[in-house]
Amino acid sequence: MSEVHQHSHRAVRSKNLLFSIVLNIVITISQVIGGVLSGSLALLSDALHNFSDVISLVVSFFANKIAKKKASLNKTFGFKRAEIMAAFINSATLIIVAILLIIEAAERFQHPQKIESFLVIILSSVAIIGNGLSVLLLKKDSAHNMNMRSAYLHLITDMLASIAVLLGGLLIKYYQIYWIDSVLTLAIALYLIYVGYDLLKDSFKMLMLFTPDNVAVEELVEKINALKDVKSIHHIHIWQLNELETHLEAHIDFTRDLKVSEFESILTIIKQILHDDYEINHVTLQPEFDKSDDKNIIVQD
Template identity: 60%
Template sequence: MSHNHSHSHTHDHPDLKGKKLLLSILLNIAITVAQVIGGLISGSLSLLSDALHNFSDVLSLIVSYIADLYSKKEASFERTFGYKRAEIIAAFINALSLIIVAIYLVYEAVQRFLDPQEIESSIVIWLALLGILANGFSVLLLRKEANNNMNMRSAYLHLLTDMSASVAVLIGGLLMKYYNWFWVDSVLTVLIAIYLVIMGYQLLKESFKVLMLFTPDHLNLSEISEKIQTVNTIKNVHHVHVWQLNEKEIHLEAHLEFTTDITISQFDKISEEIEELLYHSFQINHVTLQPELNKDDPKELIVQD
């Protein structure tokens, strides 16, 4: 059996990533405290909803920070993969929290719409500006890491949606100040909630697929099988599993039926050829192959274990 671990190149700077998360946590704690106080004084539900979202940001950033720390831990006899999936779990939790917060905001908005109250709009405007500036800075901090890390993307989405919510709150504050449209507070809260659901659902779906070991969306098992069978002496590819361990590692394991009785050294050479083929064609970087010759077992591409 061949088991190859190649092409796993990374260019991350984990210490810098952790420091950026920590700074974002401190900024969001400050925003949350200011918005809660301002929301209670002004009576603005949209400001309090923004504060609640900011508080969920704090929790999500803490989860992301802890996951980032754990993901650096080395493998052991008890944990052969280490904590490589910690960041995927964090992304799933953070995405789920976005949706839960959104549902709660809709409930509160409906209650307030049925019983509208006068709001001190000046406080809303100034605190919304504070939220835009602080969250905008955090968004810029995490933007680069969000491109290639699901955990960081979940933190980035929390911050991006909160910055957008602060923009909506600012617009609402101006409308309330100059037109006395206090009902807009509830409407904006619902719009913020809808935005949270849209952003959270996609990330929830992506992280769920990884946790359930589903085949990555961009891979087609039939195409992979056909590609492997182009290698000389391979008769059949079956019992295939492809899954994503984290965002850096895609694993494949398969049984290969050979046309002739080859030696171990020949198999090593063929497995290296297959590994290169799978990496350059499908970005699969961890390959486990089991050689067979006239073995009486199921030959289907997918076999229920």
């Protein structure tokens, strides 16, 4: 049995998350007060989304901290999947919040209410500035970390929602179009579902240890089987531990009884193929010769 490790870790800045948490708590409280006083459902819905931002940022913050803990005898992988769990939870809350907003928008559309547009305009402007700053703080880390991307999506959708609320406030102030409040709420909700679904799907696939989308298993098998002295690679498992580590474990049957040094030479070639073509950076292979086991590519354990 041989293992190969080839991965790097990127540092995520927790202080940016912490600052965004404080900022969004302030925004949420101000929007709740303003929404109640103004009667604006869009402003209250934006406050609810901001509150979900606070929860998602707190989840992301602690997941980021926990993920850095070292492995131990009873936790051999450490907490490397904590951030994937956070991404799944955060994307799920995006969709739940969106469904609640759709229900509220439908009820309010049937019974439009007069709205104090001045408060809506002021508080939505404050939210745009606050969320815009948070988005800038998390943008860099969101490019390579699913957990940070889930928090970033919460913030950027809330910034866009606040822009929609501001536009609604202006239309109400100058044209008295009160039903626009419900329409904008519905638009915000549909957008939340749109951006949340992909992240929910990706994090779910990772948690379920599905084969990554960029790995064509049959093609991979053909490339390995074409190598000298390799009879077949089979009993394959491929999964992502997190965004930085993709694992492959398999049995590999040889045409002759190799020396350990010969196996190591072939293993180096295999490792390079897997890394360069499929971004697999953690390889465990069980060498075999003249063994009568199941030679199928996929074997249900």
